[in-house]
Amino acid sequence: MVDSTTALRLTGVGKNYRGFRLQDIHLELPAGSIMGFVGPNGAGKTTTIRIITNLARPDTGTVEVLGRCWDAAEVWIKNRLGYVPESNHLYESVTGNWLGNFLRRYYPTWDDAYFRALLEKFRVPGATMVKNLSKGDRAKLAVALALAHRPRLLILDEPTAGVDPVVRYTLLQELLEVIQEETRAVLFSTHIVSDLERIADLVSYIVSGRIVLSGEKDVILEKWHLVSFSLQNPAALEQVRRLLPYVKTRGREGRKVEGVTGDFSPRLLQELVQAADGEVNHRPLNLEEIMVVLTDGNW
Amino acid sequence: MRGLIYKDFYLLRGTILVSIVFTSLVSLPSIRAGAAGVIAAGSFIFASLLIIGLVSNEQGNHTLSFQRLLPVRSETVVDAKFCGLIVIVVFSLGYGLALAGALDLAGLVKVTSRQAAAGLLLGAAITSSVLSIYTWLFFRLGKQYSILIAILIMVVFSGEWKKLFYLSPSTGIGLTGAVKVSPAWLFFGAACFLICLRLARRDFSRREL
Numbered sequence: 001m002v003d004s005t006t007a008l009r010l011t012g013v014g015k016n017y018r019g020f021r022l023q024d025i026h027l028e029l030p031a032g033s034i035m036g037f038v039g040p041n042g043a044g045k046t047t048t049i050r051i052i053t054n055l056a057r058p059d060t061g062t063v064e065v066l067g068r069c070w071d072a073a074e075v076w077i078k079n080r081l082g083y084v085p086e087s088n089h090l091y092e093s094v095t096g097n098w099l100g101n102f103l104r105r106y107y108p109t110w111d112d113a114y115f116r117a118l119l120e121k122f123r124v125p126g127a128t129m130v131k132n133l134s135k136g137d138r139a140k141l142a143v144a145l146a147l148a149h150r151p152r153l154l155i156l157d158e159p160t161a162g163v164d165p166v167v168r169y170t171l172l173q174e175l176l177e178v179i180q181e182e183t184r185a186v187l188f189s190t191h192i193v194s195d196l197e198r199i200a201d202l203v204s205y206i207v208s209g210r211i212v213l214s215g216e217k218d219v220i221l222e223k224w225h226l227v228s229f230s231l232q233n234p235a236a237l238e239q240v241r242r243l244l245p246y247v248k249t250r251g252r253e254g255r256k257v258e259g260v261t262g263d264f265s266p267r268l269l270q271e272l273v274q275a276a277d278g279e280v281n282h283r284p285l286n287l288e289e290i291m292v293v294l295t296d297g298n299w
Numbered sequence: 300m301r302g303l304i305y306k307d308f309y310l311l312r313g314t315i316l317v318s319i320v321f322t323s324l325v326s327l328p329s330i331r332a333g334a335a336g337v338i339a340a341g342s343f344i345f346a347s348l349l350i351i352g353l354v355s356n357e358q359g360n361h362t363l364s365f366q367r368l369l370p371v372r373s374e375t376v377v378d379a380k381f382c383g384l385i386v387i388v389v390f391s392l393g394y395g396l397a398l399a400g401a402l403d404l405a406g407l408v409k410v411t412s413r414q415a416a417a418g419l420l421l422g423a424a425i426t427s428s429v430l431s432i433y434t435w436l437f438f439r440l441g442k443q444y445s446i447l448i449a450i451l452i453m454v455v456f457s458g459e460w461k462k463l464f465y466l467s468p469s470t471g472i473g474l475t476g477a478v479k480v481s482p483a484w485l486f487f488g489a490a491c492f493l494i495c496l497r498l499a500r501r502d503f504s505r506r507e508l
Contacts, residue, residue: 055364056507078370089361091310098309105302106369 006067007031007153007185013051013061022047022209025061029185029202031152036196036217037189038287039206040295045189046086048206049157052187053083066152079107082151086158088142092131096124096141100148107149115148122174136167143175154179154186160195168192193288203287205294212294213262217287224285224293225264229276231255236275243271246299260285260293303366303379304386310356311349318348319394326398334399334410338418339425342388342395346426347433349387353380354437354445364508373504377438381496384434388426392419420484427488431495439502 008029015022022044029035039045050056052063054070054077063070065077090099096119104110119126122140130138139159146154159175160168176199179186188196196203196217204214213220227244231237234254241247244259255277261268264282272280285293293299322345329340357363366376395418403410429452436445 050507053368055367057505074372075370078368081368083368085364087361089365091306091356091362093310093313093356102302102306103369106371 005031006064007033008052008066008187009062009064010048010052011062011064013048013058013063015047015051015056015059017047020044020047020209022051022058025206025211027204027211027214029153029187031185033201034179034186034188034199035202035204036193036200036287037187037204037206038191038193038196038291040191040291043191043206043295044209045191045206046157047209049083049155049187049189052155053081079109079149080152082146082149082154084139084142084146084154084156084159086161088138090130090138090142090145093129095127095129096133096144097126099130099141099145100126103145103148110149112148114150115144118144118147118178121178122171134167136163136171139163139171140174143178147178150184152184154184155189156186157189158191159188160190160192193286193291197287205291207295213290220262220290221284221287223264224260224262224290225282226258226260226285226289227264227269227272227280227282228256228258229272229280230278231257232275232277239275240272243268243275246293248299260299300371300375300379300382303369303371303376304383307353307356307380307383308386311352314348314352318345318352322348322394323398326395330402330407334403334408334414335418335421337399337402337408338392338395338415339422340395341398342391342418342422343426343429345394346387346391346430349391350384350430350433351446353383353387354434354442357437357442367503367508374500377496377499377503380434380438381431381492381499384427384430384492388423388430391426392422395419395422420482424484424488428491431488431492435495435499435502438499439506 006028008027010025010027013022013025020042025044025048027035027048037045037048047056051058052065054063054074066080068077070077094102100112100115104112104115116126119141122137122144124133124137124140124144130141133141143156143159156175156179160171163171172195179188179199188200190196200217202215203217203220205212230251231240231254237247237249237254237257240257240259244261246260248258250256250258264284269280269282322341325344326337326341329336332340357366363376367373369376396415399408399410399415399418402408429449432452433445433449436448439445
């Protein structure tokens with residue numbers, strides 16, 4: 001039975017390499033949603049994506065793409081999947097137009113007019129050899145090639161990696177316009193979290209091969225807060241540690257407390273006020289700050 | 300699959316002329332083994348250069364993962380490369396024959412039907428067997444390892460290659476020319492090709508990229 005509402009489902013996926021272990025990955029991406037897949041370099045983002053795209057096999061767990069498994073529906077999935085790898089794996093001695101013509105033979109849903117329109121929109125010279133394109137233009141060409149068959153699931157693995165900040169900004173702007181145009185599902189892997197702030201519906205954080213946080217972006221942004229206050233007395237720290245999963249102390253006798261919660265609520269604030277000497281300051285964290293908290297061993 | 304084969308040859312377009320010139324120079328010493336030696340050595344060297352060029356295109360650009368994600372079965376990518384290998388073998392034998400013909404015109408060798416048949420059979424057998432192994436190893440291990448193993452094969456059997464391609468025995472017609480023309484040579488090449496194709500199909504679909 002094909003589940004048309006789930007574009008991607010990973011259940012208990014694990015993979016062992018020497019010196020690195022991907023553990024118990026659970027991910028679910030509904031059709032039409034954009035998921036930011038966030039983590040520091042070496043966290044396991046690309047390994048997870050290689051497993052999703054069947055370029056690597058999981059040791060444990062299952063992968064379903066658009067409701068089907070790779071072993072049973074390899075070509076069916078590939079026809080509906082668009083993938084932009086971290087380093088664009090394109091032939092160097094051909095032009096973008098040639099690559100478009102090459103791929104057109106393979107995808108029944110290839111839309112050549114759309115491909116040309118994307119090249120024009122991205123201002124990528126289609127008649128120029130790939131080896132003579134700038135990094136930014138190569139990235140844009142890779143995106144155009146991945147989109148032109150109108151995939152139902154688009155996977156972007158650090159598409160802006162290696163391009164300078166100015167090009168990255170414009171590339172991202174153009175990319176966002178395009179990927180939001182249709183109701184396709186998008187898995188957008190990046191370590192530059194600000195890229196996702198505006199577009200992602202869902203965010204999953206991966207750290208050291210484990211998913212440490214996953215959910216709706218708006219809920220995460222609403223629930224994750226930084227709080228700071230002074231303790232009434234040092235003994236109250238234990239109570240604070242029970243309320244806040246991430247706590248740092250400083251100042252004389254460690255009375256100045258800074259903490260992060262992923263479950264902020266008026267009730268939590270009230271409980272902190274009881275332990276505090278004076279006002280409890282709090283503010284929501286952005287996605288990047290959350291990543292720092294999740295990855296920084298000092299918290 | 301035709302698109303994949305066409306792509307391979309399109310990407311090779313820049314190296315064909317260089318390969319022809321290089322092979323012509325390297326094959327000249329095999330004149331001592333007669334026309335059969337020229338045909339066998341020329342076709343083998345030329346085909347090797349083309350296959351290495353073809354594989355380098357994939358490895359240098361990391362495009363195997365690009366091909367694995369095309370909406371065809373993984374085995375089709377392997378099939379296309381082995382079909383390309385057949386085309387290269389045929390093309391190389393034609394080149395070897397043309398080279399021997401040119402040397403005949405220059406009066407450096409004498410092409411007889413027996414020598415031509417021996418050269419073509421031996422060239423086809425050696426080229427298809429060695430390059431099938433190389434292509435299989437490329438799909439299994441990548442370019443670096445496959446080249447290392449191919450070099451190892453060359454070194455281990457260097458004495459045999461010299462006898463086949465270059466040395467002129469006392470008969471005066473060269474060992475290659477003296478080899479008994481036998482369809483067994485073709486059978487050997489075809490068997491290597493089929494075994495390697497089967498192994499490459501299995502290994503590539505399992506290989507992690």
